Amino acid sequence: MAGYATTRHHPAQGGGKDRITDYHTTLFRRLTWEGTVPLEVRVDSKELPANSNRGLECYYVQAPRVSYLPLLMPEIRRYLMDVVFDEAAASNLKEEDWWFETEEGTLLKWHWPIGLIYDNHTISVSVRAAASHRPASQSLPLRIILHLVSPPTEKLMLAPSPEACKQAFMGQLKEADFIRWGNTKRITGLRKAEQDGIWESIKEHNFDEYWRIASKVTPSATPAPSVGSPGNTSMHVRPPSIDAGGVPEKDSAYTVRCVPVRIYLPDGPFIQELVPPLLEDGSPHSLYHFLSTHLPLLFPPRPNLPVSSRVNPTAQTSTDLAYALVQGVVSPPEAEIAWLGACLTGADGWLNICIGLNRT
Amino acid sequence: MLTRAQFDAACKALITRYTESASDFIAVSPLKGWAWNEHSTYPNFGFMSRTVTVFRRPDTSAHYFDDPLGEEVLEEEHDATVLSATSETESFTCQQYVVFSSTFRVPAFYFLLSDSSGSPLPLLEVLKTSLFKINAWDNPEVSSYTISLPTATFPLLSHGDHPTLGIPCWYFHPCETTAVVDELMREVAQDGWSEEARLARWLEMWFMVVCSVVNL
Numbered sequence: 001m002a003g004y005a006t007t008r009h010h011p012a013q014g015g016g017k018d019r020i021t022d023y024h025t026t027l028f029r030r031l032t033w034e035g036t037v038p039l040e041v042r043v044d045s046k047e048l049p050a051n052s053n054r055g056l057e058c059y060y061v062q063a064p065r066v067s068y069l070p071l072l073m074p075e076i077r078r079y080l081m082d083v084v085f086d087e088a089a090a091s092n093l094k095e096e097d098w099w100f101e102t103e104e105g106t107l108l109k110w111h112w113p114i115g116l117i118y119d120n121h122t123i124s125v126s127v128r129a130a131a132s133h134r135p136a137s138q139s140l141p142l143r144i145i146l147h148l149v150s151p152p153t154e155k156l157m158l159a160p161s162p163e164a165c166k167q168a169f170m171g172q173l174k175e176a177d178f179i180r181w182g183n184t185k186r187i188t189g190l191r192k193a194e195q196d197g198i199w200e201s202i203k204e205h206n207f208d209e210y211w212r213i214a215s216k217v218t219p220s221a222t223p224a225p226s227v228g229s230p231g232n233t234s235m236h237v238r239p240p241s242i243d244a245g246g247v248p249e250k251d252s253a254y255t256v257r258c259v260p261v262r263i264y265l266p267d268g269p270f271i272q273e274l275v276p277p278l279l280e281d282g283s284p285h286s287l288y289h290f291l292s293t294h295l296p297l298l299f300p301p302r303p304n305l306p307v308s309s310r311v312n313p314t315a316q317t318s319t320d321l322a323y324a325l326v327q328g329v330v331s332p333p334e335a336e337i338a339w340l341g342a343c344l345t346g347a348d349g350w351l352n353i354c355i356g357l358n359r360t
Numbered sequence: 361m362l363t364r365a366q367f368d369a370a371c372k373a374l375i376t377r378y379t380e381s382a383s384d385f386i387a388v389s390p391l392k393g394w395a396w397n398e399h400s401t402y403p404n405f406g407f408m409s410r411t412v413t414v415f416r417r418p419d420t421s422a423h424y425f426d427d428p429l430g431e432e433v434l435e436e437e438h439d440a441t442v443l444s445a446t447s448e449t450e451s452f453t454c455q456q457y458v459v460f461s462s463t464f465r466v467p468a469f470y471f472l473l474s475d476s477s478g479s480p481l482p483l484l485e486v487l488k489t490s491l492f493k494i495n496a497w498d499n500p501e502v503s504s505y506t507i508s509l510p511t512a513t514f515p516l517l518s519h520g521d522h523p524t525l526g527i528p529c530w531y532f533h534p535c536e537t538t539a540v541v542d543e544l545m546r547e548v549a550q551d552g553w554s555e556e557a558r559l560a561r562w563l564e565m566w567f568m569v570v571c572s573v574v575n576l
Contacts, residue, residue: 075396153479157528158519159474164505167518174514175463178535267404269524272462314451 004267021211025221028343030163032327036062037118038141041076046146049089056084056222060141064205065115066347067325069100069108071203076146096159099151103143107152110160111168119325119354120143120264127266154282166199169348173198176260176349179274180341186217187232201206201322202347210347218349219253221342253277254284259341263294264354271295279340287324287353288333298322298355304315325354361465361536362562364404370559371469374398377560390567390576394458397524407432414473414575415564416450452481454491456576457542459523461534464523466541467563468534469570470522473539483507483517485531491574516573532570541565 005153021029043057059079063072071093081090100108106124108117121142151159158164187195194213254277263271271294279285282312286345291299298321324331327344337351345351362370371394378391392413399405457470473481481489483504497516501508508518516519516532522529545563553561570576 144505154474155527157480158505161505163503167503167506167515168520170521171514174386179463184535186512243510265402268402269399269526271524273463274465 016189021215021220022222025343026211029211031208033064033066033205033210033346033347034235035065035115035327037065037115037117037328039063039072039114040141040143041146042083043080044071044077044144044145044147049085049092051086052089053084063114065113065118066202067114068112068162068165068202069110069114069117070162070165072114073098073162075158079182096161097147097149098160098282099156099162100145101145101147103145107155108144111165113348113352116264116352116354119328119352122325122328123264123266123356125356126358132159149207154217161169162203169199169202170195172348172350175216176345180219180256180349181206182257190216198347200227219256219338219342220251221253221339223252223254224339226290253338253342257350259285259337260345260349261337261341261351262351263291263292264352266355266357275337277336277341284336284338286333287331287337290337291324291333291353291355295322295355303347320358322355322357325356326351362460362467362559363465364460364462366559367460367467368406370558370563371406373556373560374563375408377505390571398523407460407522407524410456412454412456412576414454414489416452416485417488417490418449436462439558452476452489454489457522458531462523464537465536466534466537467566468531468535468537470520470529470531472527472529483530493573493575497573532573537566537569540569548564 009024017188020163026288038063041059042062043052045054045057046055057080059076061072061075070198077093077095080093085093100110102108102121112120143312174187176185177184190198190213194216198210200206201213256277257276259275260273261272261328265271273294279289288299288302292301326335326340327346329344330338333352341351374391375396378389378394393410394408395408395410397409415504422434437539452473452475455472455474458467459470460466461468471491473486473491475481483506486492487502487507497507497509499510500516502509505519506515508515514535517530517532519528520531521527540561548561548565549558567576
């Protein structure tokens with residue numbers, strides 16, 4: 001019923017039967033979906049079987065940010081069998097023993113989206129390599145060691161299978177649904193075929209199929225009519241895609257109960273707090289306000305942001321101690337959490353914000 | 361539902377209450393033996409933990425879980441006193457955690473079971489230990505990574521990272537907790553309770569709910 005039609009005309013036409021997603025929302029969702037990260041997957045040299053074609057044991061891939069390591073395993077396996085291993089070694093290859101770690105020896109979580117693994121590594125490096133400018137590391141591949149044997153079960157517990165990954169993914173999707181609406185009726189309201197279809201669309205990297213289903217559970221970036229009405233002083237900082245209301249209030253990112261957000265700190269646990277889309281005074285909750293509330297030492301509270309920051313949204317002062325990565329992009333401080341939660345979430349519905357440290 | 365501060369207060373009140381009355385430090389009750397832990401760097405990541413020993417059930421019984429491989433997994437009637445007295449029975453170390461679920465704003469029960477070499481037990485082996493009550497659920501669907509009921513939105517038991525330690529654990533899904541505990545609290549609530557007493561009682565009721573499926 002609800003197709004994923006788009007329009008260049010905004011405000012979005014929200015009154016019809018089908019949900020029409022406005023052009024800018026679709027644009028950012030597609031940019032997020034099409035985002036890839038460079039990976040270098042190298043088989044641990046100590047575990048290369050005899051007669052392997054040494055020198056070719058690296059597999060390079062631009063992996064989709066929304067994908068998962070277990071979903072890359074079939075193509076890595078094909079490569080190893082076709083190019084690196086001889087027949088005897090290939091027949092002994094057991095994927096249930098595979099596990100991944102970074103060059104630094106950090107065990108990789110196979111149930112994390114690949115984009116999150118990459119960004120999380122970027123911020124860890126930002127702490128250790130204070131001497132380098134932050135964009136430098138982002139163009140380099142993330143070097144991953146693939147181990148073929150002896151998984152450290154005490155740290156891994158489960159082998160990285162697509163089925164376990166799907167279960168973890170669906171759990172995340174339902175939790176995000178709960179945080180947004182206070183229940184999981186939208187996800188559970190999907191037919192079984194649609195629930196399975198969401199995961200299949202990630203496996204096949206099919207944007208249209210994913211959003212055909214996901215648009216039924218993801219809020220619209222367009223504010224409800226009551227938000228952003230004349231007199232709301234925050235209007236001038238809102239992205240142009242959402243300058244006017246038009247969607248039913250129940251579907252707007254600005255009327256959800258909370259936005260599913262996690263803040264990842266370098267080498268630390270993630271912070272998950274309740275993040276309402278609007279502040280008590282009715283103005284949209286900005287990224288900087290959110291960060292300065294929870295990490296005031298890294299993001300000291302500021303007076304109201306100057307209007308000029310809209311002209312150059314990436315402007316940051318040289319004294320900023322830290323930066324926020326969302327889908328690999330350093331996000332402007334005035335970005336609205338609600339908008340980020342509608343346009344730049346991962347496929348699992350979560351807005352992941354990775355905090356890196358600037359060179360001081 | 362609880363706030364993070366209420367969770368911290370409830371845990372600390374419960375630990376105080378049961379440490380003082382415990383004659384030994386053996387975790388013989390669901391409420392004894394818990395310790396409070398904080399994250400080494402960041403505030404607001406506190407949780408309770410304890411370590412207990414559980415046993416493999418002897419192969420004597422009568423209850424079956426559906427094994428995904430089509431085999432029947434034997435489960436016998438449980439008697440904790442008999443099991444703990446049987447020195448021959450294989451024992452496992454069970455790390456137990458009570459953490460705060462940021463999504464559902466309630467406590468959540470996380471655990472790990474490992475054998476004498478430190479390797480974690482697979483889920484099908486976990487179910488054969490004395491941690492689990494027999495007939496805890498009707499017709500559960502068991503896979504190697506989750507236990508579900510056909511009618512439930514979330515799996516009852518799945519794997520997930522410990523929110524503070526980041527290590528993979530098994531955990532019981534906390535989404536139905538609030539309604540059940542609140543209902544119990546309406547039955548036992550007394551006028552004049554201090555906030556601390558109310559929170560400690562809330563956590564006791566939560567343990568009671570958890571104990572409907574596991575032997576703590």
